[in-house]
Amino acid sequence: MKLKICLGLLMLTLGGCSSLGVEPWQKQHFAREDMALNHEKLDLSLDDHIYFSKEGSSGGRAFAGGGCGCN
Amino acid sequence: MQLTHKKNIAQALAIASCGLVNPVAEAATDDRFFSGWDIDAALMYYGEQDRVQAIEAIGDFQKQYDDESQLNLKVVFDSLTGASASGAVAQSQHQTFTRPSGDGQYIVGAGDTPLDDSFKDTRLQLSANWIEQLSLEWQSNIGVYGSREFDYTSLGVNGGIERSLNKDNTTLAISAAYTYDLLEPVGAKPVPLSAMAIRQDFISEQAFRQAFNLTRGDDSDDKQTLDLILGLTQIINANWLMQFNYGLSSVAGYLTDPYKILSVVDNSGTSQQYRYEHRPDSRLKHSLFALAKGVVAGDIVDISYRYNSDDWDINSHTFDGHYRHYFSDDFYGQLHLRYYLQSAAEFYQPFLLMGSILPEYASADYRIGEMTTYTFGIKFGHKLKGDHELSYRLEWYQQTPKNNGTALVGQLQQHELFPSLTAVIAQVSYSF
Amino acid sequence: MKYLWITLLIFVSTVSTAAPSLDVMVADKQGQLVSLSEFKGKVVYVDFWASWCGPCRKSFPWMEQMHNQYQAQGLAVVAINLDTEPRFAEQFLKDLPASFSILYNPDGDIARQFDLQGMPSSFIFNRTGELVYQHVGFFNKQQKQYEQQLIDLLKE
Numbered sequence: 001m002k003l004k005i006c007l008g009l010l011m012l013t014l015g016g017c018s019s020l021g022v023e024p025w026q027k028q029h030f031a032r033e034d035m036a037l038n039h040e041k042l043d044l045s046l047d048d049h050i051y052f053s054k055e056g057s058s059g060g061r062a063f064a065g066g067g068c069g070c071n
Numbered sequence: 072m073q074l075t076h077k078k079n080i081a082q083a084l085a086i087a088s089c090g091l092v093n094p095v096a097e098a099a100t101d102d103r104f105f106s107g108w109d110i111d112a113a114l115m116y117y118g119e120q121d122r123v124q125a126i127e128a129i130g131d132f133q134k135q136y137d138d139e140s141q142l143n144l145k146v147v148f149d150s151l152t153g154a155s156a157s158g159a160v161a162q163s164q165h166q167t168f169t170r171p172s173g174d175g176q177y178i179v180g181a182g183d184t185p186l187d188d189s190f191k192d193t194r195l196q197l198s199a200n201w202i203e204q205l206s207l208e209w210q211s212n213i214g215v216y217g218s219r220e221f222d223y224t225s226l227g228v229n230g231g232i233e234r235s236l237n238k239d240n241t242t243l244a245i246s247a248a249y250t251y252d253l254l255e256p257v258g259a260k261p262v263p264l265s266a267m268a269i270r271q272d273f274i275s276e277q278a279f280r281q282a283f284n285l286t287r288g289d290d291s292d293d294k295q296t297l298d299l300i301l302g303l304t305q306i307i308n309a310n311w312l313m314q315f316n317y318g319l320s321s322v323a324g325y326l327t328d329p330y331k332i333l334s335v336v337d338n339s340g341t342s343q344q345y346r347y348e349h350r351p352d353s354r355l356k357h358s359l360f361a362l363a364k365g366v367v368a369g370d371i372v373d374i375s376y377r378y379n380s381d382d383w384d385i386n387s388h389t390f391d392g393h394y395r396h397y398f399s400d401d402f403y404g405q406l407h408l409r410y411y412l413q414s415a416a417e418f419y420q421p422f423l424l425m426g427s428i429l430p431e432y433a434s435a436d437y438r439i440g441e442m443t444t445y446t447f448g449i450k451f452g453h454k455l456k457g458d459h460e461l462s463y464r465l466e467w468y469q470q471t472p473k474n475n476g477t478a479l480v481g482q483l484q485q486h487e488l489f490p491s492l493t494a495v496i497a498q499v500s501y502s503f
Numbered sequence: 504m505k506y507l508w509i510t511l512l513i514f515v516s517t518v519s520t521a522a523p524s525l526d527v528m529v530a531d532k533q534g535q536l537v538s539l540s541e542f543k544g545k546v547v548y549v550d551f552w553a554s555w556c557g558p559c560r561k562s563f564p565w566m567e568q569m570h571n572q573y574q575a576q577g578l579a580v581v582a583i584n585l586d587t588e589p590r591f592a593e594q595f596l597k598d599l600p601a602s603f604s605i606l607y608n609p610d611g612d613i614a615r616q617f618d619l620q621g622m623p624s625s626f627i628f629n630r631t632g633e634l635v636y637q638h639v640g641f642f643n644k645q646q647k648q649y650e651q652q653l654i655d656l657l658k659e
Contacts, residue, residue, distance in 0.1 A: 021240025021306045024622045025585035025614050029310055029366045031555040034395065037304070037314060037364070042113040042129050042500055043450075043464070049127065049149075050117060050496065054470065056413050056439045057379035057387040059318050060360035063229065063248045063298040138558075138642045207621070207639060238620055 109133045113500040119492055122186065123153040139204040147196040147218075154186035158331040158435035160422050161185070161486035162342055169269055171330050172258040173283040176270060184490050187330060189257070194220035200229075208235050212246070224253040231300075244302035252294045256329035260288040263349030264429055267332060286347065294324025311365035318358040326350045333435040337425040340481025346423060348434040350416075356381040371395040385439060387413035400454070407448035407466065415441040415475040421488050424480070437489065442472040448496070459503045466496040523549075523617040525632045529583055529606040537606060540632065545579040546656040547628040551614055553585045554595035556622040562641040563599040569653060570603040576657045577630065583608050585622075625649075629656050 029035055038044075044061070052058040110132055117125040127149035134142050159166065159179075166179045170189050179185040196218035204210050209232065216227040231246025254260075268282035299319045306312045327350045334342040362375040377389040388411070395405040416439040418432035448466030455461060472489040479488065525539040525547060539547065550566060552559040563582075570580045580603035584592040587609050596605065608614060617626060620639045627636040636652050638645070 020308075021237055022309050023611060023615065024238055024619045024624070025551065025553055025611050026309050027306070027622070028553060028555040028587070030306065030312065031557065032366070032371075034371050035312075035364065035366065037362075042111050042131060043498070045129065045147075046113065046115050046127060046496075046498065050468070050494075051411070054438060054468075055387070055411060055442075055444065056385040056416065057356070057358070057377075057381075057389070059298070059320055059356070060316060060358040060377040060379060060389070061362070061375070063246075063300065063318075063320075137644060 107134055109502070111500065111502045113498055115496065115498040117494060117496050119153070119494045121154075122492065123151060123155055123494075125149055125151045141202040143200040143202070143214075145196075145198045145200075147194075149194050151192040151194075154188035156437055156490075157185045157187040158333055158348060158437075159185035159345055160334045160336065160342065160435075160483060160488050162334075163482045163485065164341075166342060167269055167271065168332075168345065169267055169283065170258075171256065171261075173268075173280070173287075182486060184487065189330075192220050192222075194218060194223075209233070210235075216250075222255050222257055224255075226251050227296075229298075240306040242302075242304040244300070244304070246300050246302075248296075248298040250296040250298075252296070252324070253291060254293065254325055254329070255291040258287065259290045260292055260325070260327075260329055261347035262286050262288050263327065264346045264433065266335075267345040267347065292325035294322060294326060296320060296322045307363075310367070311363060314360070314362040314364075316358070316360040318356075318360070320354075320356040320358070322354045322356070324352060326352060326354060328434070328436055331434060331436045333420070333423050333433055335423045335425050336480065336483065338480060340479070340483035342422075343425050346429075346433075348436065349432050350418065350434055351383065351432055354381055354383055369397060383439070384417040385413055385415070387411060402454070403452050405448075405450040405452070405464075407446065407450065407464075409444075409446035411444040411446075413442055415439065419475065421474070421477055422483070437472040440472050440489075441475040442470060444468065444470045457503070460501070462500045464496075464498050464500075468494040468496060470494075523626045523634050523637070525549075525628055527613050527616060529608055529613055531604075531606055532589075537604075539581065542579040542581065542628075543632045544630055545577045546573075546630060546653060547632075548578065548580045548653065549617075549626040549628070550580065550582040550623055551585055551608075551617065551619055551625070552582055552623045554591040555586075558641040559595075559623045560599060561643065562623050562625075563601060565641075565646055565649075566603060567599075567601055569650065570601075573653060573657060574603075578653060578657060580604065581606060583613060585609070585611055585614055627652060627656065629659060 033039060048058070048062065110130065112131070113129045115127045117123070117127070127147065130146045132144040136142065157168065159168070161182055161184050163181055165181050166185060167176050168179065168185065168187070169176050171187075172189070177188065196216070198214060198216040200212060200214035202210065202212045211230070211232045213230045214228070216225075216229070218225045227248055227250035229246065229248035231244060233242055233244040235242045262285070265286040268279055268286055270276070270279045273279035273282060297320070301317045303315045304312065305314075327348060329347070331348045332345045333348055335344045335346055336342050357380050359378045360375065361377075362373060364371070364373040366372075372392070372394050374392040375390070377387075377391075379385070379387045379389075389409070390411075391407075391409045393405055393407050395403050397403045416434065418430065418434060419436070419440045420433055421435050421440070423429070423433060446466055446468050448464055450462060450464035452460055452462035470492040472491070474489055525543060528536040528538050531537050539549065548566070548569065550562065552562070566580050566582065569578065582601065582603060583606045585608055586592045589607060589609065592605075592607070617624065623641055625638045626634055629635050635656060638649065
């Protein structure tokens with residue numbers, strides 16, 4: 001049942017999504033390197049490491065991960 | 072540390088945005104292994120006043136093979152020195168603690184927050200990731216990861232698959248990671264909630280050793296983490312895109328911090344003994360993450376919100392944003408703001424009371440207590456000839472732990488049990 | 504799960520009523536409208552591109568090569584620029600000079616009529632003006648195949 005609800009929600013979301021967006025030739029901004037979601041990936045990974053070591057929550061944007069004896 | 076999932080979505084977006092091949096692809100027609108790499112390097116300094124200082128260096132190497140494949144190698148080295156809060160409370164009299172190894176002690180002055188300065192730590196981390204474009208719509212990635220520090224080893228694998236739909240305006244992603252961590256604490260694992268043996272309480276070194284050994288368990292232990300992320304990235308209009316992630320993380324094994332302790336105080340708030348902390352051996356975490364990123368008059372803006380919740384009762388909200396302004400085509404400035412708010416773990420308590428029954432789990436680690444944190448950062452970057460970029464940033468990080476409602480007894484009222492912490496982060500990066 | 508796939512399929516297979524055809528008018532650099540049907544009788548390779556599109560940088564040298572090699576045999580390469588501002592296209596063409604026809608459709612109405620799925624997109628018409636092949640993206644590995652398609656059509 002839960003699965004069905006989830007799938008239903010997913011489809012609604014996708015349905016909503018299909019009316020969003022732009023045509024392929026209207027994506028010049030998304031071709032910008034500074035618009036990529038992994039732009040400044042080193043800053044993001046360094047920040048993640050700091051916050052992972054200093055706060056009780058981690059992850060969300062990327063994997064919470066393990067591999068640090070700091071928390 | 073962190074395995075990256077975000078890069079894959081970014082890759083998909085690069086594809087969504089500018090057709091069906093990554094723009095980086097141009098570089099790589101040469102077959103030789105050592106040519107055609109895009110390299111990002113960064114050196115970061117992290118410093119807390121009177122506490123931890125760290126240096127972290129990263130090299131990230133990326134190479135495109137044909138139109139479909141991309142290899143990413145990453146090396147991280149970091150070195151940590153200084154002291155961190157042990158969990159014990161400040162007192163009106165000086166306090167003596169046994170080092171985790173049992174060899175020697177350290178003394179904390181009256182009124183000072185007890186810090187443990189036993190460790191200098193050096194860590195090396197290596198990871199490799201392979202991205203394969205399977206078709207116009209499907210993309211997969213697979214990666215391995217390993218890190219080693221003197222008391223900690225971590226190994227992991229991760230993989231994911233992405234599907235683009237709706238003329239590449241929508242990307243669905245699912246990825247999973249498994250991590251195995253091996254802990255070999257200095258002086259072995261402490262017996263949970265056992266009382267710290269202190270040399271001055273014993274008539275001989277031998278008697279002390281005997282008592283200390285009774286607080287020690289196995290030499291090593293492990294923990295396993297399984298992460299799952301479902302992601303949806305959607306282009307909204309010509310200027311904005313949004314990303315939504317749901318993350319599930321299940322950790323099982325030794326989750327206690329072997330170096331953290333709790334003070335046991337009497338009715339006057341005076342420490343009578345110290346006990347080693349004990350945390351549950353599993354933790355199930357959920358996270359929701361939403362990000363909006365866009366172009367506003369040529370500048371780049373992103374704002375994100377993250378909600379974390381887990382079965383230790385730590386709930387947190389994170390608000391984060393960047394604004395990048397281009398002063399010219401090759402010079403930009405960027406602001407970073409972050410606000411973080413967390414509630415305490417159910418077993419968090421700043422100290423134990425003498426005479427009350429010991430709980431099954433207890434930790435005074437302020438990092439799982441109630442707190443808010445703020446980050447303010449500025450960054451400047453120069454685009455140089457041949458697609459090189461030099462950037463530097465400076466950030467201030469302020470942590471303000473709070474009392475989660477514990478009544479402070481006796482002398483504890485006169486001490487700062489929840490001291491704030493300020494850190495400075497300085498970083499230089501170069502891409503070529 | 505089945506429904507999910509069906510839904511996904513519906514999204515991918517939504518077919519536009521507009522059809523790619525040579526019966527369209529596109530502006531040249533001077534703003535004069537040119538009908539693509541003028542190229543009828545030739546094998547016409549219609550390419551849609553933009554200055555910001557990475558793979559387009561790879562397709563231009565290839566199109567230039569095809570143009571030089573096969574124009575005598577009746578190949579017409581027509582690259583329609585979709586930049587909103589023509590100055591970006593000019594810079595691109597400075598870097599990657601093209602001796603084939605360059606036309607401009609900043610409004611994107613022609614691109615819409617061709618129902619582009621990605622950038623770049625190419626459409627190959629035979630000598631009688633029928634659409635025979637279409638490609639989305641530009642892949643180094645498929646250059647040979649694209650070329651072979653042109654050769655075969657030129658022989659017809």
